[in-house]
Amino acid sequence: MNFNCIIKTGLVAVAAMVSLSSFSQDLIARQAPIDKKLKTVDSLALQKQIRIEQSEYPALSLYPTWNNQYVHAYGKDVIVPDSYTIDLTGFHMPTPSTKITSPFGPRWRRMHNGLDLKVNIGDTIVAAFDGKVRIVKYERKGYGKYVVIRHDNGLETVYGHLSKQLVEENQLVKAGEVIGLGGNTGRSTGSHLHFETRFLGIAINPVYMFDFPKQDIVADTYTFRKTQRNPTRAGSHDTEVADGTVRYYKVKSGDSLSRISKITGVSITKLCELNRITTKSILRLNQVLRCS
């Protein structure tokens, strides 16, 4: 009998003795569902990890294909779900700078499908989430030297105008891993990072998900909702509410309803209505409020 075996037998004996007392029985009974729950969570996370490692590419259930050609590679073969919750935990700021120099939205009569973050030439640019590099290309009149990564959470991120790409297509990357250096290549005036977040090819304003000045996520999840307006046509105007996406706000230290109202541009009455709270409700730190 080896040491391990002795311990196990010992434990069984102890458990048997303990179970004699009704108090302990009660304790064990109460403990059991928690243990079971923990095990389920563990095995789910493990299964997910195994699936990702074994699958050809991340978010296999959402994307029918994997190609190294086009940023918006999804046509009629893609089924866009009516609603999809994207897990934002594990986010890493792509740049050392948090300054947005040009926001998402229509610009110079065309759609700016991402936002620009100030960087200096040579600044390290890192992956926003774990994922797999889909594209490493150069477009003289567009993105310049750019990288596209597909993530396990279903998002794809685009990093444009780089001076140097430091990853290869089909390479697995971790959140925070260096993928390139900041630059001014392509259609760009002044060094900056052009950063896009896309879901099945549909560009989503990154500020709905990320609070760049605070280098944090707005909430742990972001719920994408399909609307008529979603397909990114030239000139389509994604206003904060009209695009049908639901925005959330994570309560920070020192926040009040009036402050959140100012930040989000949503009236206090509307915030109360959406979150079934009153002006007298006490806000908890990290509480997630619906804003649309």
Ligand SMILES: [Zn+2]
């Ligand atoms: Zn840009």
